[in-house]
Amino acid sequence: MDEKYYILNTKTVIDYINSSIDFFDKNADYECTEIGDGNLNLVFRVKDKNTNKSLIAKQALPYVRAAGEDWPMDIERGEIESRILEIEYNLTDGMVPKIYKYDKEMYVMLMEDLHDYIIMRYGLLKNETYPNFAEHITEFLVKTLLLTSDVVMEHKEKKTSVSAFINPELCEITEQLVYTEPYGDWPRNNIEDNLKEFVKEKLWKDEALHLEVAKLKFDFMNNAQSLLHGDLHTGSIFVNQEDTKVIDPEFAFYGPMAYDIGALIANIIMAYISADARIEEINVKNRQKDYLLNTLEKTVDLFQEKFLKLFDTVVTDDLAKVKGFKEYYLKDIMINSAGVTGLEMIRRTVGFAHVKDLDGIENDDKRIKAKKSNILLAIELIKNRYETIDGKTYVDRLKKYEK
Amino acid sequence: MDEKYYILNTKTVIDYINSSIDFFDKNADYECTEIGDGNLNLVFRVKDKNTNKSLIAKQALPYVRAAGEDWPMDIERGEIESRILEIEYNLTDGMVPKIYKYDKEMYVMLMEDLHDYIIMRYGLLKNETYPNFAEHITEFLVKTLLLTSDVVMEHKEKKTSVSAFINPELCEITEQLVYTEPYGDWPRNNIEDNLKEFVKEKLWKDEALHLEVAKLKFDFMNNAQSLLHGDLHTGSIFVNQEDTKVIDPEFAFYGPMAYDIGALIANIIMAYISADARIEEINVKNRQKDYLLNTLEKTVDLFQEKFLKLFDTVVTDDLAKVKGFKEYYLKDIMINSAGVTGLEMIRRTVGFAHVKDLDGIENDDKRIKAKKSNILLAIELIKNRYETIDGKTYVDRLKKYEK
Numbered sequence: 001m002d003e004k005y006y007i008l009n010t011k012t013v014i015d016y017i018n019s020s021i022d023f024f025d026k027n028a029d030y031e032c033t034e035i036g037d038g039n040l041n042l043v044f045r046v047k048d049k050n051t052n053k054s055l056i057a058k059q060a061l062p063y064v065r066a067a068g069e070d071w072p073m074d075i076e077r078g079e080i081e082s083r084i085l086e087i088e089y090n091l092t093d094g095m096v097p098k099i100y101k102y103d104k105e106m107y108v109m110l111m112e113d114l115h116d117y118i119i120m121r122y123g124l125l126k127n128e129t130y131p132n133f134a135e136h137i138t139e140f141l142v143k144t145l146l147l148t149s150d151v152v153m154e155h156k157e158k159k160t161s162v163s164a165f166i167n168p169e170l171c172e173i174t175e176q177l178v179y180t181e182p183y184g185d186w187p188r189n190n191i192e193d194n195l196k197e198f199v200k201e202k203l204w205k206d207e208a209l210h211l212e213v214a215k216l217k218f219d220f221m222n223n224a225q226s227l228l229h230g231d232l233h234t235g236s237i238f239v240n241q242e243d244t245k246v247i248d249p250e251f252a253f254y255g256p257m258a259y260d261i262g263a264l265i266a267n268i269i270m271a272y273i274s275a276d277a278r279i280e281e282i283n284v285k286n287r288q289k290d291y292l293l294n295t296l297e298k299t300v301d302l303f304q305e306k307f308l309k310l311f312d313t314v315v316t317d318d319l320a321k322v323k324g325f326k327e328y329y330l331k332d333i334m335i336n337s338a339g340v341t342g343l344e345m346i347r348r349t350v351g352f353a354h355v356k357d358l359d360g361i362e363n364d365d366k367r368i369k370a371k372k373s374n375i376l377l378a379i380e381l382i383k384n385r386y387e388t389i390d391g392k393t394y395v396d397r398l399k400k401y402e403k
Numbered sequence: 404m405d406e407k408y409y410i411l412n413t414k415t416v417i418d419y420i421n422s423s424i425d426f427f428d429k430n431a432d433y434e435c436t437e438i439g440d441g442n443l444n445l446v447f448r449v450k451d452k453n454t455n456k457s458l459i460a461k462q463a464l465p466y467v468r469a470a471g472e473d474w475p476m477d478i479e480r481g482e483i484e485s486r487i488l489e490i491e492y493n494l495t496d497g498m499v500p501k502i503y504k505y506d507k508e509m510y511v512m513l514m515e516d517l518h519d520y521i522i523m524r525y526g527l528l529k530n531e532t533y534p535n536f537a538e539h540i541t542e543f544l545v546k547t548l549l550l551t552s553d554v555v556m557e558h559k560e561k562k563t564s565v566s567a568f569i570n571p572e573l574c575e576i577t578e579q580l581v582y583t584e585p586y587g588d589w590p591r592n593n594i595e596d597n598l599k600e601f602v603k604e605k606l607w608k609d610e611a612l613h614l615e616v617a618k619l620k621f622d623f624m625n626n627a628q629s630l631l632h633g634d635l636h637t638g639s640i641f642v643n644q645e646d647t648k649v650i651d652p653e654f655a656f657y658g659p660m661a662y663d664i665g666a667l668i669a670n671i672i673m674a675y676i677s678a679d680a681r682i683e684e685i686n687v688k689n690r691q692k693d694y695l696l697n698t699l700e701k702t703v704d705l706f707q708e709k710f711l712k713l714f715d716t717v718v719t720d721d722l723a724k725v726k727g728f729k730e731y732y733l734k735d736i737m738i739n740s741a742g743v744t745g746l747e748m749i750r751r752t753v754g755f756a757h758v759k760d761l762d763g764i765e766n767d768d769k770r771i772k773a774k775k776s777n778i779l780l781a782i783e784l785i786k787n788r789y790e791t792i793d794g795k796t797y798v799d800r801l802k803k804y805e806k
Binding site: 162163171183223324 | 553558559560562563565566569570571572574575578582583586587610613614616617618620621624625626627628720721722723725726727728731732
């Protein structure tokens with residue numbers, strides 16, 4: 001621990017900020033609140049009530065409350081997160097919070113305050129819709145993924161970046177929780193009682209399924225294609241009616257593009273399945289379902305459209321310019337994205353970390369039914385991923401399991 | 404440069420060795436010769452004439468004679484090479500020279516002297532045969548490749564190893580010389596005049612071929628499957644009638660297993676094509692061709708046999724144990740190995756770095772004919788790699804182009 005380190009509080013953070021960066025007015029009237037969950041980080045929102053200008057100060061704590069966590073990993077993570085956010089900010093013209101400063105001695109990140117945004121998962125659970133989301137998130141995906149790949153980056157620089165962002169601990173979490181444990185009787189699985197027999201039958205006994213999961217797992221572990229966000233679900237996305245911001249890239253590493261794309265698609269599908277089961281009022285239900293179906297289809301198709309378009313203007317590798325290559329490359333990405341979609345849907349239903357979309361369905365019968373549909377659709381996406389390329393195919397498959 | 408560094412000579416190297424390691428007898432009668440090519444390294448063979456015990460001392464020079472080389476890269480390379488040799492030594496029970504010591508201050512590697520071995524390429528050009536070679540080299544391949552993959556290695560440790568052995572400069576050389584330049588009019592290509600029209604027609608105009616090369620190139624750049632040797636041609640292999648040793652792993656990095664396997668297969672095929680064109684005496688020619696054909700078939704088949712056998716005893720990843728996975732995984736390796744075989748054959752005929760096997764055919768007509776056959780067979784291997792899995796298929800394809 002550096003000698004200069006001290007734990008900030010709602011009083012000292014103001015002086016700290018003003019001695020670090022030139023942000024607030026001299027005559028600012030400060031309001032400061034601690035808004036973190038207090039486990040790994042302190043998160044302060046500091047606002048000038050005169051101008052409404054505000055920022056976030058996020059400080060890593062010198063201890064970890066949760067047992068068994070590895071301290072040195074956590075303390076470094078802030079720096080890596082700030083570097084990834086800077087890269088993503090530059091690649092996407094500001095689709096992540098702006099980092100004002102990262103202080104290596106105080107482990108403090110000073111960053112843009114997204115106070116007028118909401119976490120997308122919670123917005124969707126309040127039956128809100130975000131009409132620009134598909135446009136925005138496909139922009140984010142295409143830019144962060146394509147521009148960090150060998151198609152575009154100078155190859156030596158890209159390899160240095162692969163090495164710098166290798167992330168063994170957090171990748172191991174994904175390898176276990178997403179690619180391994182849901183397919184057997186592992187202690188961390190979280191399966192509600194009424195689902196257990198179904199899970200044993202459908203997920204644990206199916207050797208053909210396990211083989212497909214193994215193929216996808218080795219792609220995840222070996223394919224250093226692009227700098228991924230690594231955890232791109234609707235809980236890592238801030239939205240409002242105008243705008244979209246992606247946060248929390250702590251799982252970032254060089255991996256297959258499909259991993260980000262599939263995580264996102266899966267969470268749109270689970271929001272749809274949830275809406276169908278949760279919402280009573282028929283007009284609201286239909287509007288929400290239409291919105292999510294449309295968002296699903298647009299996300300899948302716009303990604304591909306934008307990918308092919310951007311490819312031509314940014315490609316640098318001489319062989320990647322060859323006729324037919326970009327279509328081959330994209331198709332491979334989409335095939336594996338369908339596989340990851342299925343994996344994410346399954347692990348969020350029976351694995352360690354669930355989503356509120358499904359667990360929050362209050363009616364027991366509806367919840368079990370929704371989870372079963374979710375699992376069956378996921379298996380189909382994994383097994384038939386070679387035939388799951390365009391948005392319409394996703395929509396058709398989803399509608400099939402709705403009945 | 405470290406202050407302790409000084410350039411060794413045939414006198415001082417003896418004291419240096421004896422002050423570094425306990426190797427020679429007190430009463431040794433030394434004979435010392437410098438056997439390096441003198442460009443990047445000094446290479447001393449030091450022998451005790453009483454006992455015939457000997458070793459090699461390889462010292463990196465503090466300057467590089469070849470223009471344009473990057474000095475700091477070269478000086479570090481010795482350390483990486485010694486680490487790779489140690490890893491390979493342990494994985495293969497001594498199929499690479501033993502490293503006695505690496506001295507970071509003097510940039511000296513003290514290592515086993517392979518004085519009773521010959522570089523395989525030159526042995527084959529002298530029409531020698533090595534009956535145990537296929538057995539040995541498949542042992543080397545299976546052990547170094549499978550045991551450094553995610554099938555076996557603890558995944559966090561493997562990622563740390565991927566990061567440690569990232570090799571941007573030397574991978575770039577391969578990406579350019581093997582995967583890019585032979586397919587267009589690049590200044591470093593080395594094409595003899597009588598072959599130019601043929602190369603333009605067959606290699607530069609074929610867009611379908613370029614697409615397959617692009618797919619293989621991106622596999623090479625992104626697939627961090629195993630710790631490769633990275634340059635496994637017959638010039639990197641020492642042989643005699645009993646034994647086989649692999650040297651010079653300076654191109655080592657985490658890449659697709661196919662890259663090592665294909666480089667090796669290609670060099671056996673080129674030795675065969677060379678033997679057919681070079682050797683006048685019919686009995687010698689037939690014996691040499693039979694030996695090489697048999698070695699080709701055995702290398703391809705034994706690798707697969709041993710791979711599947713070892714897999715079961717060493718697999719640790721839970722999903723890799725799934726029924727059907729090892730066959731899927733191996734087939735993917737073999738498909739890409741056929742592709743790499745073709746790439747290596749082409750680049751050694753028209754690219755920057757040739758092989759003596761082909762360039763050394765003295766008769767002009769025979770040499771041009773051999774090079775053309777080599778290129779046509781290579782194209783077939785690249786394009787039909789999905790149907791080039793077993794040894795017999797390689798043999799059949801090779802025989803077709805012999806006519």
